[in-house]
Amino acid sequence: MDIAQPSNENKKPNYSAAGYVKVLAPGTVANLVCGFDILGMCLNEPNDLMEVKLLKEKKVIIHSADGYPLPSDPAQNTAGAPLIEMINELDSPTGFEVTIHKRIKPGSGIGSSAASAAGAVVAANHLVGNVFSNKDLVRFAMFGEKVASGVKHADNVAPCIFGGITLIRSIHPLDIISIPSPDLFVTIVHPQIEVRTKDARQILRKEVLLKDAIRQWGNIAGLVAAFMQNDLDLIGRSLEDVIIEPVRSILIPGFDEVKMKCKEAGALGGGISGSGPSLFMLSRDEATAKKVQTVMQEIYNQIGLEYHTYVTTINKTGVKIIAE
């Protein structure tokens, strides 16, 4: 895959006749334990439903279908900011009217803002005749992440757009590599506490021990090799984070117990999804993934925290067009 760079020439849109498209924008798990800021994985559940209408003027309008309060300025909205970038690279006055059915709870740590950003750009690109590459779409969608968390990161928007597991080798310049992903089951628990991405970033130390960094990059290399060789035991051994997890897990009640008991129940491994509070676990089959779900439910029932759980699989295609 080449490095994505903005083009010097604006693209000529090739408008869709329908002028309307409906997409499913999936949740994503960033970091994958040892791959802080560089790895992400796309999920089949949960996902947002988004409807996008083509406008023939340079304008972006965002509606919430469910009454979530949205910033009135589209530049301050996670779906709006990427679309503003996109229409600035089109040579005819073009705009989009977006209606978001938000089903991935904001602040859950499973890529809610990324789904809005990625869903919007994939839908909009469809309406202008797919003149932009997936790499361009990631570049646009990162502006949504900047609105959401103050940082332009791609470890949710890239897997949401490409599907499967993606490696962001570098942000400047943007370099995205699709990693073949095995057929694993994913169990997610979202304990209903608030962990803001900004806060989860601020508690990290700016310096780390070299010996910990070495252990971490051994695990990342092991995890990438394991995905590519479909070596499930090696996936389990490599899902270890000695740098971020020890700091961030303190923000998540029940973390240690969930991790220990889910592995006892047969999960290969797992940890914090993105910056939390959701936790994810990978399993080799559905029966194990459901056992893991029961373990999660028991733990949060006992703690007395509200939660949602999902049992799902790796989504290998990313944002999906379901109607036009």
Add this chain to the structure above:
Amino acid sequence: MDIAQPSNENKKPNYSAAGYVKVLAPGTVANLVCGFDILGMCLNEPNDLMEVKLLKEKKVIIHSADGYPLPSDPAQNTAGAPLIEMINELDSPTGFEVTIHKRIKPGSGIGSSAASAAGAVVAANHLVGNVFSNKDLVRFAMFGEKVASGVKHADNVAPCIFGGITLIRSIHPLDIISIPSPDLFVTIVHPQIEVRTKDARQILRKEVLLKDAIRQWGNIAGLVAAFMQNDLDLIGRSLEDVIIEPVRSILIPGFDEVKMKCKEAGALGGGISGSGPSLFMLSRDEATAKKVQTVMQEIYNQIGLEYHTYVTTINKTGVKIIAE
């Protein structure tokens, strides 16, 4: 590949009738730029020639064929220490008499101590009927590295024993993964200055910036993915070290010029081999690898430093038995 652990029961040797074996123990490039302490690559040139004779008593004798001064105590020798570990895990009194023809210059940074250690254990294992696994041999050979540099590391001995490119995900417990390696050409230059591994380790900072660590593990993940997908451009982009190279390269005259001019000559990339002073460059074909060699020669001629160069390929089989 499983994790190597010492067995509780000693092995019964199945002695070779010949009682003698001759092996080629190849040089290796540790770190591979961004994979400090976790990646290593085996070379077809240069290599040590080693002769090993079976003894029926618990004894290790080491001879140098070329007059290199050797410690009289085998426990203090890089070939001897691993053999002492091995014979302690055999259930009959067994020993080895080793003659080393040292052709990989000690202190060159291309795995001279590892070749002695790995060559000795592969040859000895052959003489006792290959009762030990390659993982066991790495475990033994690391005792040689400890004698040589004070640290038990496997990023030279593992590729020397397994061949190809190996990932050491973890040392405790030992976890080695073979990475499929593309058919690349390797150019090595060994400028004749002394860089002791111990010193090269001591100048490293104990803490690194998190942002640098993230950049490094993006590159490592990219390099592993690139090797496995045979993506030569991605290999080139991933051969970047923002942590170790900026510190260690100061010890090596001509480093920046070699790196820049070799890439201009068509090399995919490269850097310090192990802890130096040798430098290596990867190229997609032999013509480029030879052009890179000329560039290296010109630079060190101009600096006025003695040097050796090699143009070679990746050795995919490791230590090789050539006679018995």
